[in-house]
Amino acid sequence: MxxxxxxxxxxxxxxxxxxxxxxxxxxxxxxxxxxxxxxxxxxxxxxxxxxxxxxxxxxxxxxxxxxxxxxxxxxxxxxxxxxxxxxxxxxxxxxxxxxxxxxxxxxxxxxxxxxxxxxQALVLWSDMFPFYQTLGFSSIGRETRFSVAKGDRSKATGITFGTASTLTDLDLYTMLQSRPRLDWTLDRSLDEFRRLLSIPDTHIFIRRKGQKIVSWLLIGKGGDMRGVIHEWGSASADELLNDIQSILHDLEINELLLLAPANLHQHWLSAFKSRATSSTDHPMALGKTVGTNNESILALARGFIWGLDSI
Ligand SMILES: CC(C)(COP(=O)(O)OP(=O)(O)OC[C@H]1O[C@@H](n2cnc3c(N)ncnc32)[C@H](O)[C@@H]1OP(=O)(O)O)[C@@H](O)C(=O)NCCC(=O)NCCS
CATH class of the missing domain: 3.40.630.30 (Gcn5-related N-acetyltransferase (GNAT))
Known part of the structure; x- marks a missing residue:
């Protein structure tokens, strides 16, 4: 210049x-x-x-x-x-x-x-690795992308469309608490969660038992992550996969991509793998330490940043 x-x-x-x-x-x-x-x-x-x-x-x-x-x-x-x-x-x-x-x-x-x-660190999401490498960034964390195809038969589980405006604070709290428990993740207030859920083309699916949300997932987010389940919570991998099958059949979609932290507990990953048509591992994000303390980069390798938090 x-x-x-x-x-x-x-x-x-x-x-x-x-x-x-x-x-x-x-x-x-x-x-x-x-x-x-x-x-x-x-x-x-x-x-x-x-x-x-x-x-x-x-x-x-x-x-x-x-x-x-x-x-x-x-x-x-x-x-x-x-x-x-x-x-x-x-x-x-x-x-x-x-x-x-x-x-x-x-x-x-x-x-x-x-x-x-x-x-302590700068974090971003991009597939322009060579560009960000010139600016000092490298890959951090891992995520697995599972392709889940519509199966032959499916029993409707009762999972259905939700809208941000009808979710109570207790619903939002329950949703955050039911995500898989990893060592580290980004803090998110209920108000921030509500505003993020109102991003256009963010499709919310929820299943309740009584009043309580017991399973949920998000597909898409603005122009990003179309056909991708980028944030979710459920009691078990099988319940989540049954809900995904229910959505595939209800909406007549052939396939959805499920994003999961690669450091998720092994029994979740094995269940996903056994019912997915394929799976691939990718870096979760790109990151760079600011100053000398690399504690955050190490924490991110043991944690996960969910889809709604990425910008
Ligand atoms: C990518 C982008 C932001 C770069 O902005 P820019 O002002 O042209 O970048 P700079 O001139 O400061 O270049 C910085 C360095 O990156 C390199 N670089 C620029 N674009 C690059 C690319 N697409 N791939 C690899 N390296 C690239 C430059 O050669 C330069 O390296 P140098 O310092 O060794 O010469 C710009 O091209 C852009 O807006 N692209 C479209 C939007 C986009 O893709 N944004 C990124 C989304 S994650």
């Missing part, structure tokens, strides 16, 4: 700035340039009311690059220890300004902000 160019890195500070940002993100990260829907996919980080996690690079007042830095807390299930990390997402440089070092400059700036905020 020409060292004489003066860049300003700041949060968008008007409604108009946010509109320009969202249009650039939609154009760079989606097939369509419709910006209104794009911000609705990220209610907690692209909100127009709170822009503190949204970082824009302006070159002489023109937006050239953007990335979110979202401080989150990793929580240990039993000890309640916590570790602060930053999630990065919505990474894009305007097509007219790519290859000029603006994203590298923004990432250097984000690392400094993360240090000031005492965050």
């Amino acid at each position: 020409d060292s004489k160019i003066i860049l300003d890195i700041s949060n968008p500070n008007s409604h108009g700035d946010c509109e320009i940002r969202d249009a650039m993100l939609a154009r760079s990260l989606r097939d369509s340039s419709v910006s209104r829907d794009f911000a609705r996919e990220y209610p907690l980080v692209l909100s127009r009311g709170d822009t503190a996690t949204s970082w824009c690079v302006y070159k002489y007042g023109t937006l050239v690059s953007h990335a979110n830095l979202w401080p989150r807390t990793l929580k240990h299930l039993s000890s309640k220890n916590t570790l602060p990390i930053g999630l990065i997402g919505n990474v894009a440089t305007h097509p007219d300004h790519r290859g000029q070092g603006y994203m590298s400059t923004l990432f250097e700036h984000l690392a400094k902000i993360a240090q000031r905020q005492n965050l």
Whole structure:
């Protein structure tokens, strides 16, 4: 980059700035340039009311690059220890300004902000591994993707569509508690959970026994994870798989992909494997230590970040 160019890195500070940002993100990260829907996919980080996690690079007042830095807390299930990390997402440089070092400059700036905020690691999701490798990121954690195909016969289990607005706080609490118990995961408040569930094209399925939710799963999330079950909770692997079969038959879908932490208890993984048509292992995310403490990266290798938390 020409060292004489003066860049300003700041949060968008008007409604108009946010509109320009969202249009650039939609154009760079989606097939369509419709910006209104794009911000609705990220209610907690692209909100127009709170822009503190949204970082824009302006070159002489023109937006050239953007990335979110979202401080989150990793929580240990039993000890309640916590570790602060930053999630990065919505990474894009305007097509007219790519290859000029603006994203590298923004990432250097984000690392400094993360240090000031005492965050221990930066975490992001992308299949552009070579690009992020140049910025110092490497793979962290593992996840397994199981293909679950529609079987010959299925008994309806009673699992059915749910909507975020009809779920009570107790429902949301029960759902969070019924996810598989891993050493570490991201803390999420009930209010955050409710707002994340209202992301367009997030399909909620729930099964109740009496009033209590005993099994649930989420398919899709905005433009991402179509046909993918990316977050779920159930009493057993068999119950979850029966619910998935019930959905496949009800909705006449041939196949769904089930995401699971690769470090899930062996009896869950064996049950999934025995009823899936195939399974593949992948890195869960990409991460980079900020400073010298790599405790968070080690914790993430023993934990999992669920689909709704990724940006
Ligand atoms: C990927 C993207 C954000 C890069 O932004 P940029 O401002 O052009 O990046 P920079 O100019 O700062 O390049 C940083 C480094 O990454 C390298 N790089 C850039 N794009 C790359 C790519 N697609 N694959 C591999 N390396 C890449 C550059 O060569 C540079 O390396 P160097 O420092 O050794 O020269 C931009 O191309 C973009 O917006 N793409 C479309 C949206 C997208 O894919 N976002 C990422 C989603 S996870």
